[in-house]
Amino acid sequence: MDKRIVILTGAGISAESGIKTFRASDGLWENHRVEDVATPEGFLRNPKLVYQFYNQRRQQLLVPEIKPNAAHLALARLQRELGKERVTIVTQNVDNLHERAGAEVIHMHGSLQQVFCQHCYRVSNWLNDCDETSACPGCGYVGLLRPHIVWFGEIPLFMDVIEERLQRATHFVAIGTSGAVYPAAEFVRIAQNYGAKTIEINLAPSVNAMLFAQGYYGEATLEVPRWVNAVLA
Ligand code: BV8
Numbered sequence: 085m086d087k088r089i090v091i092l093t094g095a096g097i098s099a100e101s102g103i104k105t106f107r108a109s110d111g112l113w114e115n116h117r118v119e120d121v122a123t124p125e126g127f128l129r130n131p132k133l134v135y136q137f138y139n140q141r142r143q144q145l146l147v148p149e150i151k152p153n154a155a156h157l158a159l160a161r162l163q164r165e166l167g168k169e170r171v172t173i174v175t176q177n178v179d180n181l182h183e184r185a186g187a188e189v190i191h192m193h194g195s196l197q198q199v200f201c202q203h204c205y206r207v208s209n210w211l212n213d214c215d216e217t218s219a220c221p222g223c224g225y226v227g228l229l230r231p232h233i234v235w236f237g238e239i240p241l242f243m244d245v246i247e248e249r250l251q252r253a254t255h256f257v258a259i260g261t262s263g264a265v266y267p268a269a270e271f272v273r274i275a276q277n278y279g280a281k282t283i284e285i286n287l288a289p290s291v292n293a294m295l296f297a298q299g300y301y302g303e304a305t306l307e308v309p310r311w312v313n314a315v316l317a
Pocket of ligand 1: 093094095096097099100105106107108111122176177178193233234235236237238239240243259260261262263264265266267285286287288290302303304305
């Protein structure tokens, strides 16, 4: 039967590219309280802090050493060889490494390199710093541009497309995610209810590990290419 694979990636797939994960010992949430930098309330309370938090992470994407790793490249190869209609990559990450590896990806939590205008509701590409003096490329309004990032308490993007793909999936693979954040952490249950085979690829078993039929544990740059080779064999 034709495989239809839905892949969900988290911060762990970008760790070996040098991008910090969230919940590791030196993770992003070690230096910042989620409430202060990743919620609408935090942004209202102290926009400068939030602009700075995302400006630093967006700047990091322009550093030459930060580039897609073997895991990103393997997923792009899988999508190229089986076709985009049979390989859906959904990411919780807001970096651009899947795209730079050549993959088409659904950013359910938004993207560091996009901004959202709270005046005209346009989403625009944005590579440099954004702050209260930035003007919307669409309507020109100054002061209402924010990172196009889904914060805690906000509704993730493309949920209708994601749910439709999960319902038709023959395989669901979670890669480099702790399974700590909803609704992404629910995807394995949805896929399983519709009969998909579920696989977890992670450094160590996640809190959701028992929901997966199979688990491959180790560095993503080793385990993901190995799994892709097996699928394409
Ligand atoms: C929503 C953008 C309603 C920000 C992010 C109580 C119970 C259940 C839910 C809730 C609750 N209270 C509140 C909620 C809802 C809340 C939530 O889930 N809170 C959690 C903390 C309990 N969720 C929301 O608010 C969401 N919205 O629910 O709206 C709704 C729901 C459905 C439908 C309609 C409406 C919005 C959540 C989005 C928040 N924004 N990101 C930013 O990036 O700055 S989430 C943030 O965490 C990141 O996006 C990140 O991707 C995500 C999850 O983290 P992971 O990617 O998993 O990263 P983590 O560091 O945790 O783990 C890394 C993993 O990689 C580890 O397992 C590690 O072992 C592994 N790893 C490390 N190195 C490697 C590796 N693996 C392989 N190789 C390696 N080298």
